Amino acid sequence: MNLKRYRVNNIKEALKFIKRDLGPDALIVSTRQVKEGKGAFGMFGKTMLEVTASAGEKKKNSAASKVPATKVLEAYNGVGDTAENALAETFMRPQTNSVLSVTDQTRNMMLPIQKELQGIRLTLGDLSSQSNAFDNHLVGDLKHELGEMRHMLHILASRTGNLNDPDLPENLLLLYQQMKFSGLEEKFSRRLVMEAQRNITEEDLENFAYVKIFLARMLMKIIKITRGLEGLKPPQRILALLGPTGVGKTTTVVKIASEQMLKYKRKVALISVDTGHRSASEQLRAFAKLIKVPFSVVKDKAELNRLINSYEDYDSIIIDTDGCSQRNDAQLFEMREIFDERGRIHNSLVLSVTSKDVDMNEVTRKFGCMPIDSIIFTKLDESATYGSIFNHAIRFKKPLSYLTLGQKVPDDLEVASRERLVDLLLNISGT
Ligand SMILES: Nc1nc2c(ncn2[C@@H]2O[C@H](COP(=O)(O)OP(=O)(O)OP(=O)(O)O)[C@@H](O)[C@H]2O)c(=O)[nH]1
Ligand SMILES: [Mg+2]
Incomplete structure (x- = not known):
């Protein structure tokens, strides 16, 4: 590159x-x-x-493994809180056409022209196959003109989305590009910079650092977090990890359990819920044995509830589940039977940032048949850009609880923080 x-x-x-x-x-x-x-x-x-x-x-190259968790934004007092709250609210409201940028309008204008050109080309094709020499001359001229029009359309199209384009002050344009480069959907990036443009004075717009922090703090208002298990009410915290196959659920259970024991000195119990019927819990059983904590496999809700009741004097109960494809309706139904109640168990959906946005959206929609209290994003170390985390958080308005950044237990686990997330998108700490 x-x-x-x-x-x-x-x-x-x-x-x-x-x-x-x-x-x-x-x-x-x-x-x-x-x-x-x-x-x-x-x-x-x-x-x-x-x-x-x-x-x-x-x-x-991946930034996740290199960027330390940062408190830079917390310390920055450049922008007033109230203004950003209002902005974040505006941002989360459904948008109307009135906020379409010039780029959007250009695209919308181009669509019918493109269709028309396609029609003319087909007609010309028909004409040239049927007509005589005189008509062919005419067809030749028309084809030439058509070629010119297409060329102009190309120029118009290529202007959308590069440094020459939209109607934004330079600093905002740069940050808009940076966010798009990081994988934040174009419509979200555009709405953010437009809200910022409306609310930053011309003088402040000249100050790059100010504009960047303004956007960062706006994003921080938009993103919700739960602080992982620490955000749950004591005395007993019960967390279940749900999600598609291979995203890192079991590894994350192990990391969280280790953190609970080593860092917080809590009494931990582990449970595996078996709906996939492929005895995938051996990995967790071995780990439980190693760290000397109780471990059981259950198959239904009644069994799960009985077991949780028996762990009355445990501080943290962490529940692993079998990977469930979002397209396996039968298994999803079984999972819903077990995890349908809101309250006692905190349900976390586990997603890997290496998945495509469109697949993650399908997963979250399908797992939405049960209460999802938070999202855990895994494998940040395997991705170069993190816009998809924001796309997801904005689209589904779900809080984030943990991030995982590698295979090492327990090190590669972080409680999700707004500062860290915004840093991943905008590179505030500058590593
Ligand atoms: N690079 C990287 N690999 C990870 C991370 N978390 C988990 N893995 C790896 O991903 C693979 C699958 O992890 P598991 O924890 O078994 O995934 P799972 O969701 O429990 O899988 P199923 O139970 O089969 O659905 C393993 O090789 C893990 O080491 C992470 O944050 N980064
Ligand atoms: Mg597993």
């Missing part, structure tokens, strides 16, 4: 270099402020802007 890094005084300067070196289709991959100069430990150096841009290819 053709990546270039620039240290500049301001974003305008960066844009000039990026366009010169990488062309107008270049994408901004990340931006951060850096100190430059001779001061002790670089402390008194000049603050510069470091912009990394690509010639438009996909970013491959």
